[in-house]
Amino acid sequence: MMEGVDSTMRTLNRFARVLGVTGLAVMMVSHGQSQTEMRRGPVDFGPTFFAEAVAYASDQPDKSRLDVYVQVPHEEIRFLKENDRYLGRYELTLTLLTPAREPVHEQTWTVDVPVTDFAQTTQRRLYSLTHRTLDVSPGNYMMTLQLRDEESKKSSQIKKSLLVTDFAKDSVTISDIMLVNRLSTDGEKRSIVPIITGNVSHTSEGFFIFFELYTHQTVDSVDVVWKVFDPKKNEVAGRAQREPVTGSKSQVFVKIDSTGMRMGTYFLSVEATARPTVDGKPVEYKGVTSRTFNIRATDLPGVISDLDKAIDQLIYIARDTELLYVREATTEEDKRKRFIEFWAKRDPDPQTPRNELMEEYYSRVAFANQNYGHYLEGWRTDMGMIFVRFGSPDNIERHPFEYNVKPYEIWYYYQLNRQFIFVDETGFGDYRLRYPTTDLWGRVR
Incomplete structure (x- = not known):
């Protein structure tokens, strides 16, 4: 030796x-x-940006819907003066590969970011948000997002491993969880702005989560239990609630009080239980989903x-x-x-x-x-x-x-x-x- x-x-x-x-x-x-x-x-390191991929049930048979969000802070974009405004522009390429590295999806698009005031080009809290939706077969994927700033020519890349669930497989399933930055209501219509960074620190009064419930049994309600665990795996928040069900898909919003949560990475789990009667006998079906979120100092x-x-x-x-x-x-x-x-x-x-x-x-x-x-x-x-x-x-x-x-x-x-x-x-x-x-x-x- x-x-x-x-x-x-x-x-x-x-x-x-x-x-x-x-x-x-x-x-x-x-x-x-x-x-x-x-x-x-x-x-x-190239421009710093953030990405999130959230999977839901699709209207297409044997497919799931994948919503991909990309957030680019203004301070990472090179702006040019153009008449009475400032314009930034970047190009994004989204690639989806199987574990065998076989390409499943690839698309490139350009995003324009116009602002009226020079101060807006460097503010840390301002950002560009873009979104793409695609239908894919359930399974494991590697998602790559390549960002290239048109003016500076600098580029950077994000890679994420994804597990896209087959939401039609079980009697009760739950979509991925989206962290919500803003929730506004107009009558029965709700509009949301997602949190892409995973950081909920700026939401001083707590934050919302959004997910969809899918039930393939005849029930009028589903019992939902959500729990939050701190970095030391201690349960720090949680609640059980009954959600009314109409049809096979239900949209659920839950507000989580993050007051008192210290800096760190937290684990959030959601469990849904349906109790239909099948052939005259009560049956119990469960679905689970989870994700992490961060509390960071501003x-x-x-x-x-x-x-x-x-x-x-x-x-x-x-x-x-x-x-x-x-x-x-x-x-x-x-x-x-x-x-x-x-x-x-x-x-x-x-x-x-x-x-x-x-x-x-x-x-x-x-x-x-x-x-x-x-x-x-x-x-x-x-x-x-x-x-x-x-x-x-x-x-x-x-x-x-x-x-x-x-x-x-x-x-x-x-x-x-x-x-x-x-x-x-x-x-x-x-x-x-x-x-x-x-x-x-x-x-x-």
């Missing part, structure tokens, strides 16, 4: 010399001189849904004493205050309401989780650690198939005069940092 490792290291040293690395000692000295500042370089980046985890993720930029100070807070409010203070000291432009460095840092964490996760969360891996601290490499050399050498990658940061070498020790994509042999603070690992 050691012979194989030594062989790998000798080969890596040979490649390093050829590629201009002057040796392990130089790399260790360079790394030992690192400061606590985070590199801010050519990291570009003054923190949207990707932060768990303050304790966000504090743990400071490990790549905070010194031990700073991290201990934040963690030792005795109350949630004090902990959040110390966390904000930590980032306020590093705000590159305190005159603006945004802390761009904090947003970039946690965007890197989210990117690492999406791209470098293995047995650990992506930000905890060696590749995730380097990416979060230093951002995108200027160049990556990949060597997956060198003869008699384990797969490895070399990441180059030219402005910092640094190189990092990762070796896949197991052959399963679990890349470990082999050079340099020190941590981010210059200590031997």
